[in-house]
Amino acid sequence: MTTVETLRLPKAERQLFLDDVDIAQLENLRRTMHQPNKKGAVIRRNPVTQRATGAAYGAVYRPQTRSAPAWDPETNVWKFWTIGDKQHDEAGFSEIHESRDGVNWSQPHVGQLSLQGSRENNAVYVSMGENRTSEIPCVVYDGNDPDPSRRFKGILFTLLPKHAIAFATSPDGIAWKLLDVPFVESGDEPNFSFDAAHQLFIATVKVRGPYGRSHALLTSKDFAQWTEPELVFHADEEDQQLAREVIINRLANPALQQPVVNHPEEYGVDVYNFAISRYESRYIGFASMFHHVGRTWEGRNHDGFHHVQLASSRDMRNWDRLGERRPFIDSSPLGAGAYDTLQILGPSSPVIRDDELWFYYTGIKFRWPPENPDPDCAAICLATLRRDGFISLDADEDGGSVTTEAFHWEGEQLYLNVDASKGEVFCELIDATGQPVPGFGRGECVPISDDNVRLAVNWQGHNGMPSSSGGPIQLRVLLHNAQLYSYWFE
Numbered sequence: 164m165t166t167v168e169t170l171r172l173p174k175a176e177r178q179l180f181l182d183d184v185d186i187a188q189l190e191n192l193r194r195t196m197h198q199p200n201k202k203g204a205v206i207r208r209n210p211v212t213q214r215a216t217g218a219a220y221g222a223v224y225r226p227q228t229r230s231a232p233a234w235d236p237e238t239n240v241w242k243f244w245t246i247g248d249k250q251h252d253e254a255g256f257s258e259i260h261e262s263r264d265g266v267n268w269s270q271p272h273v274g275q276l277s278l279q280g281s282r283e284n285n286a287v288y289v290s291m292g293e294n295r296t297s298e299i300p301c302v303v304y305d306g307n308d309p310d311p312s313r314r315f316k317g318i319l320f321t322l323l324p325k326h327a328i329a330f331a332t333s334p335d336g337i338a339w340k341l342l343d344v345p346f347v348e349s350g351d352e353p354n355f356s357f358d359a360a361h362q363l364f365i366a367t368v369k370v371r372g373p374y375g376r377s378h379a380l381l382t383s384k385d386f387a388q389w390t391e392p393e394l395v396f397h398a399d400e401e402d403q404q405l406a407r408e409v410i411i412n413r414l415a416n417p418a419l420q421q422p423v424v425n426h427p428e429e430y431g432v433d434v435y436n437f438a439i440s441r442y443e444s445r446y447i448g449f450a451s452m453f454h455h456v457g458r459t460w461e462g463r464n465h466d467g468f469h470h471v472q473l474a475s476s477r478d479m480r481n482w483d484r485l486g487e488r489r490p491f492i493d494s495s496p497l498g499a500g501a502y503d504t505l506q507i508l509g510p511s512s513p514v515i516r517d518d519e520l521w522f523y524y525t526g527i528k529f530r531w532p533p534e535n536p537d538p539d540c541a542a543i544c545l546a547t548l549r550r551d552g553f554i555s556l557d558a559d560e561d562g563g564s565v566t567t568e569a570f571h572w573e574g575e576q577l578y579l580n581v582d583a584s585k586g587e588v589f590c591e592l593i594d595a596t597g598q599p600v601p602g603f604g605r606g607e608c609v610p611i612s613d614d615n616v617r618l619a620v621n622w623q624g625h626n627g628m629p630s631s632s633g634g635p636i637q638l639r640v641l642l643h644n645a646q647l648y649s650y651w652f653e
Contacts (some may be wrong), residue, residue, distance in 0.1 A: 169568075169569050169570060169571060169635045170185050170567075170568055170569070170570035170571070171570065171571045171572075172444075172570050172571070172572045172573065172651070172652060173573055174572075174573035174574040174652060174653060175574070175651060175652070175653050176443055176444050176651060177443040177444065177551055177580070177649040177650070177651040178443070178444050178567075178649055178650050178651060179442075179443060179444060179445055179475075179551055179553065179554065179648070179649050180194065180554055180555070180556050180565070180647070180648070180649070181445055181475040181483065181485060181553060181554050182445075182475055182477075182483045184477060185567055185568045185570070186565060186566070186567060186568065187566045187567060187568045187569075187637060188564075188565070188566040189556070189563075189564075189565050189566075190563050190564045190565075190566075191558065191561060191562065191563030191564070192556045192557060192558055192563040192564070192565055192642065193556070193557050194554055194555070194556060194557075195554065195555050195557050195646070196473065196485055196486030196487075196489065196491065196553065196554055197548065197549070197552050197553065197554070197555065198490070198491060198492065198493070198548075199491075199492065199520070199522055199546035199547055199548035199552075200546060200547050200548070201492075201495065201501075201503075201544065201545075201546045202266075202544075202545040202546060202547060203500075203501065203544060203545070204501075204502050204526070204542035204543065204544050204545075205265075205266055205267075205268060205523070205542075205543055205544065205545045206226055206243070206245060206260055206268050206542060206543035207226070207539060207542045207543075208225060208226065208538055208539050208540075208541065208542070209226070209247075209258060209270060209284075209285070210538075211270075211278065211279065211281070211283075211284050212247050212248060212256075212258055212278055212284050212285065212286050224527055224540075224541050225245075225246060225247060225248055225541055226245035226246060226247070226258065226525075226541060226542065226543055227245060227246040227300075227508060227525040227527075227541060227543075228243070228244065228245045228246065228300070228508075228511070228523060228524075228525055228543050229246070229300040229301045229352075229353065229354050229355070229436070229438075229508070229511055230243065230244050230245075230300065230301050230302050230303075230355070230511050230523075231243075231356075231510065231511045231512040231513070231514055231523055232262070232265060232514055232523060233302060233303060233304035233315070233336070234304065235304065235335075235336065236306065237335075238261075238335075239263075240261045240262060240263060241261065241262045241263070241265055242259060242260070242261055242302075242304075242336045243259070243260045243261075243262070243268065243523070243543075244257045244258070244259055244260075244287070244299055244300070244301075244302045244317070244336070245257060245258045245260065245543060246258075246298050246300050247286060247298060254288075254294070254295065254296045255288065255296060255297050255298040256275075256276055256286040256287060256288040256296060256297075256298050257286070257287050257288065257298040257299045257300065258270065258284075258285045258286060258287070259271065259273065259285050259287050259336060259337060260285065265514065265516065265521060265545075266545070270284070270285040271285055272284060272285065273285055273286070273287060273337050275287055275288065275337070275338075276288065287299065287336070287337050287338075287339065288339065289317075289319055289329075289331045289339040289340075289341050290339075290341065291321060291329075291341065297319045297320070297321055297329070298319060298320075299317040299318075299319050299331060299339060300317075300318075300319065300320065300353070301317055301318045301319075301353060301354060301355030301366075301511065302315060302316070302317040302336060302355075303315075303316055303317075303355060303356060303357035303364070304316075304336075304357075305357060305359075305386075306359075307359070307362060311334055312332065312333075312334045312340075313332040313333075313334075313386075314332075314333075314334060315332065315333040315334070315335065315336045316330070316331075316332050316333075316357070316364070316386050317330070317331050317332070317333070317339065317355070318330055318331075318353055318355045318366055319331060320349065320351055320353055321346070325346070325348060326348065326349060326350060326351065327346035327347055327348050327349055328346065328347050328349045328353045328366065328368060329341060329342075329344070329346050330342045330344045330386065332386070342386075342387070344386075344387055344389075347366075347368060347381060347389065347392060348368070348392075349368035349369055349370075349392075350368065350369025350370060350376070351369060352369040352376070352378075352435060352436045353366060353367060353368050353369070354366065354367045354436060354437065354438040354439070354511055355367075355511065356438065356439060356440045356441070356511055356512045358441035360441065361441070362384060363382055363383075363384060363441075364382060364383045364384075364386050365380070365382055365439050365440075365441070365479070366380075366381050366382070366383075366389075367379065367380055367381075367395075367396075367437050367438065367439060368381065368392055369436075370392065370394060372394060372397035372398070372433075372434075373397055373398075373399070374397060374398040374399065374402065374403065374431065374432070374433050375398065375431070375433030375434075376433040376434050376435055376453065377394060377396065377397035377398070377433070377434055378394075378395065378396045378397070378434055378436075378437035379392035379393055379394045379395060380392065380393050380395040380439065380479055380480070381393070382479075393480070395479060395480050395482070396434060396437050396448060396450065396474070396482060397433075397434060398432050398433050398434055398452070401488070402432050402452070402488070403431055403432060405432075405488060406430060406431055406432035406454050407430050409432075409454055410430050410454050410456055413454075413468065413494075414456075418496040418497060418498075419494055419496060419497065419504070420468075420494065420497055420504035420505045420528065420529065422456045422457075422466040422467055422468060422505070422530065422531075423459070423466050423530075423531050424456060424457040424458070424459055424460075424466045425456050425457055426456065426457025426458065427457075429455065429456070429457045429458060429465070430454075430455070430456060430457075431454075431455055432452050432453065432454045432455070433452075433453055433455070434450050434451070434452060434453070435451040435452070435453035435469060435508070436450075436451040436508055436509060437449070437450050437451070438509060438510065438511045438512065439476075439479055440511065440512035440513065442512075442513065443551070443649070443651075445475050445476065445477065446475065446476045446477070446478075446479050447473065447474070447475055447513075447553070448473065448474035448475065448476065448482055449471055449472075449473065449491070449509040449510050449511075450471065450472045450473075450474060450509070451469050451470075451471055451507060451508050451509045452469060452470055452471070452472050453465075453467055453468075453469050454467045454468055454469070454470075455467035456468075459531055466530055466531055467530065468494060468505050468506065468530070469494075469505075469506050469507040469508070470490035470491075470492065470493045470494065470507060471490060471491050471492040471493075471507055471509035471510075471524070472484065472485075472486070472488055472489070472490060472491055473485040473486055473491045473553060475553075485553070485554060486554075491509075491553075492507055492509060492510075492522070492524060492546060493507075494507065495526075501526065501544075502526035502527065502528055502540070502541060502542040502544060503524070503525075503526025503527070503544050504526070504528050504529075505527060505528060505529050505530055506525070506526070506527035506528075506529070506530055507524060507525065507526055507527075508524060508525035508527075509522075509524050510522040510523055510524045511523075513548075515550065516547075517550075518549070518550050518616045518617075519547045519548065519549065519550055520547065520548045520549070520550055520552065521545060521546075521547050522545070522546045522547070522548070523543055523544070523545055524543070524544055524546070525541065525542075525543060525544070526541065526542055526543075526544040527540060527541045528540040528541070549580075549616060549648070550580065550616045551580045551616065551648040551649040552648055554648075555582075555646040555647060555648050556642070556646070556647045557642075557645075557646050557647075558586070558642035558643055558644065558645055558646075559644060560643070560644060562641065562642060562643040562644075563641075563642055564639055564640060564641045564642065565639070565640050565642075565647065566593070566637055566638070566639045567637050567638045567639075568637065569595070569635040569636065569637050570635055570636065570637070570638075571631065571635050572628070572631060572636075572652045573631075573652060574628070574651075574652030574653045575627040575628055575652070575653070576619055576620075576627045576628065576652065576653050577590065577619070577620040577627075577628055577638070577650065577651075577652055578617055578618060578619055578620065578650065578651055578652070578653060579611065579618050579620060579640070579647065579649070579650050580615075580616045580617065580618070580647075580648040580649040580650070581611060581613075581614075581615070581618060581642075581645060581646065581647050581648065582614040582645060582646040582648075583611050583612050583613060583614065583642070583644075583645040583646075584612070584613060584614040585644045585645070586612070586642070586643040586644025586645040587610045587611065587612050587642075587643045587644075587645065588610070588611040588612075588640060588641065588642050588643075588645050588647070589605045589608045589610055589611075589640075589641045590605075590608050590620045590638065590639065590640050590641070591603060591604045591605045591608060591638075591639050591641070592604075592628075592629070592636045592637070592638060592639075593636060593637035593638070593639055594633075594634075594636060595634060595635070600629060600633075600636060602622060602624060602625055602629075603622050603625065603629060605639075605641060607622040607623045607624065607625075608620065608621075608622050608623075609621045609622065609623060616648075628652065638650065
């Protein structure tokens with residue numbers, strides 16, 4: 164057996180197969196990336212808080228989000244923040260939404276701003292002083308903070324005194340206070356998440372990179388002291404080569420919404436937004452890849468379209484691009500009433516709902532509005548995926564296996580997330596000599612022939628795993644006509 168640093172697998176932390184770091188051997192298995200199932204729009208334009216068509220250029224792009232919903236245990240509701248309109252250039256606000264089920268969202272009247280002559284609206288904001296206000300595009304809930312007034316934490320984008328992000332806290336997600344924390348220089352596409360298991364706040368800011376829009380990472384343990392921004396994700400030459408093929412194929416497909424301009428000499432791709440989320444044993448990156456097809460008539464920006472790609476990392480600095488850089492969330496076709504037909508700003512973090520992952524993202528029907536744009540052109544959309552369902556290891560009729568590197572583990576019972584409804588799965592434990600642990604070989608394993616996100620593995624004559632005092636082991640999973648998503652111990 165190869166001598167490597169022995170892994171330590173914490174109790175209940177699911178181990179996914181997104182990279183090869185903890186895999187000793189793959190035999191006759193293929194990796195498959197799975198796209199989530201789109202459920203359509205769940206939050207649409209609010210005519211109370213968004214001005215009439217044509218009143219403001221940016222108004223036609225609302226609502227948008229750079230957050231995931233947060234569960235508020237005090238009120239027993241999900242809370243969600245979307246980017247609203249602006250009263251003027253220095254007076255932005257967000258909208259807060261509430262839901263019991265994550266699908267049907269209401270707009271509470273919080274009475275903070277007078278809009279169209281009424282305070283009966285859901286507008287919330289951060290005061291920046293001197294009659295300036297800002298929206299809160301990125302919010303997380305921190306239940307570990309001993310100060311109840313700081314349970315909700317947000318970052319906001321400001322144009323003054325420079326393009327930067329600032330930081331704010333709130334007791335309820337409604338009344339916000341700007342923190343006396345140094346601003347961090349940023350482009351207009353920040354993102355934000357919270358790794359509760361490691362008490363780590365994770366922010367990304369837009370910076371210039373080798374191929375246009377790129378993203379830097381900063382982190383904090385206390386939401387006050389932040390690391391210096393560090394460039395961690397950008398497009399590369401392979402992206403540029405793939406982009407030409409993606410653009411050409413799209414422009415040839417009449418079922419898809421088309422950009423307005425087409426300048427082949429300007430074809431390319433960069434990273435419009437990049438969200439980092441801790442998920443089980445990995446960091447997942449959601450990269451909103453902007454395929455630009457040419458500069459628009461005013462020459463200030465590009466026309467084009469987005470799709471969302473996946474990446475994974477152990478340290479948030481070195482990233483594996485997943486699914487051969489194919490879309491994880493792609494444009495919906497025309498004709499079905501979808502909003503995500505051209506622009507897609509990817510999810511900030513997945514929300515775990517029982518046996519599924521829920522992804523909330525922004526969908527917009529166009530990038531450059533027509534002369535008389537439809538005000539109902541943007542929405543917050545929902546897509547769902549099997550829990551742990553990003554990547555599976557798949558075996559066909561000939562069967563295959565995966566063997567992990569040696570590990571120490573916490574817990575007494577091994578579980579699999581697997582679809583073996585058309586085949587079988589067996590497990591065996593391998594000792595330091597490379598042989599099956601007595602009583603825990605394939606022959607003693609009770610075969611699994613089911614499809615479930617949580618299936619216990621049992622061996623005949625044994626109740627759970629052997630004693631962990633015997634030293635590290637390896638796990639070998641043998642599959643026949645099956646898909647394996649993850650394993651863990653409890």
